[in-house]
């Protein structure tokens with residue numbers, strides 16, 4: 356049976372943790388608009404070509420909210436981050452979204468992130484020292500990848516990093532596809548909401564030096580600021596978005612660079628490649644997770660096929676990032692690739708608000724690792740790395756390394 | 759080379775500033791792009807073109823007219 360006739364199960368499993376499923380190339384060339392079955396059993400339309408993914412994501416008419424009655428459900432337990440009542444509190448489009456985005460985005464500019472670099476470097480050095488003290492082999496994910504972004508975002512939000520185990524659990528539950536039950540997801544969301552409500556109330560009573568205090572200081576909607584509930588949910592969103600994605604990416608980035616150690620050696624010889632190397636690992640991340648869903652409020656033609664209104668589309672940025680018609684030698688890792696207009700952070704009005712932060716963290720981690728642990732290598736063959744399953748964000752279970 | 763930016767399209771992602779900080783900055787009060795140099799010197803051209811190519815809002819335009 357050809358891919359056109361068959362309804363693929365999505366996400367498509369891959370045999371090797373760092374490699375893409377073979378279906379991607381076939382879909383791009385033969386079936387760029389494919390029918391897929393989601394974990395919920397509902398059907399959706401999968402896009403895998405660069406131009407198509409970019410067009411749908413950049414189109415302001417389409418929403419990531421899957422609350423319309425005919426929208427597909429991602430998992431049998433509901434839509435988690437993509438469909439909670441909470442997700443609707445942050446405006447999803449138009450002027451209101453732009454207003455929210457500018458109020459929050461000003462705390463995440465490239466310059467502000469550059470100013471955080473020295474403190475990020477210090478945290479990275481400390482974490483690496485601790486990992487080395489425990490002796491090789493160590494787990495780079497538990498030792499460095501997870502804690503670093505958590506420390507950084509906790510500091511920005513003014514919440515204690517000591518609570519990070521709870522944040523981890525809550526965000527896993529919110530990013531659930533198949534791992535947790537509906538009751539577990541709802542309980543986690545409730546606890547997380549209460550935690551953040553208490554935190555915002557404390558900041559309102561006594562301001563600190565953090566983003567939430569600044570959002571409170573901007574006043575309510577009459578003064579051009581956000582409502583209380585918007586501030587609260589923004590805090591939750593930043594905590595979830597700011598840690599899981601980057602934490603996993605650190606592990607995947609280092610694994611990809613060590614899987615062929617000549618890459619690591621090239622970076623040792625020429626650290627000026629760090630910036631473009633980070634972008635290239637973002638592009639080639641074959642395990643980036645679910646992709647981005649969009650609900651079509653209007654019909655649109657994509658790749659010669661008309662998609663009716665009411666369609667739920669899944670945009671696979673990871674598949675699009677390997678599109679040969681856009682990236683020369685798309686399957687090859689080119690540490691110097693430039694320009695590298697990959698879609699790992701999405702594109703258009705909703706493209707990742709925290710991308711300057713994520714990029715800075717990834718660059719700092721790589722630079723400090725190259726400097727402190729030049730002899731770093733994977734402690735298992737790359738083929739034995741295992742993926743995290745059942746969440747909307749992809750990652751590796753552990754990243755065993757020695758030095 | 760002449761550079762223009764469209765503030766309405768800009769989503770404040772800061773890619774341009776990370777790549778060509780001599781040419782682009784972001785406003786303090788909303789994170790939107792600010793052009794520091796409309797006609798950047800030769801030595802900046804590669805970086806400016808890269809910034810324009812990767813800008814997620816397609817907000818940067820480069821023309822070669824002198």
Ligand code: HEM
Pocket residue numbers: 412419456592593596597598600601604647698699700701702704705706707708709710712713
């Ligand atoms: C490697 C790390 C990261 C990746 C791959 C990533 C990816 C993405 C993607 C693909 C989107 C687009 C969602 C859409 O179009 O529906 C997004 C949005 C967003 N990201 Fe990230 N992200 C990362 C790190 C971060 C960090 C560190 C923050 C921190 C604070 C963050 C905050 C956000 C927010 C608030 C949005 C929503 C923006 C909006 O709707 O306007 N992300 N991210």
Ligand code: SF4
Pocket residue numbers: 763767768769770771772773774775782784789790791812813814815816817818
């Ligand atoms: S890269 Fe584009 S979207 Fe981002 S700040 Fe610069 S102009 Fe704005």
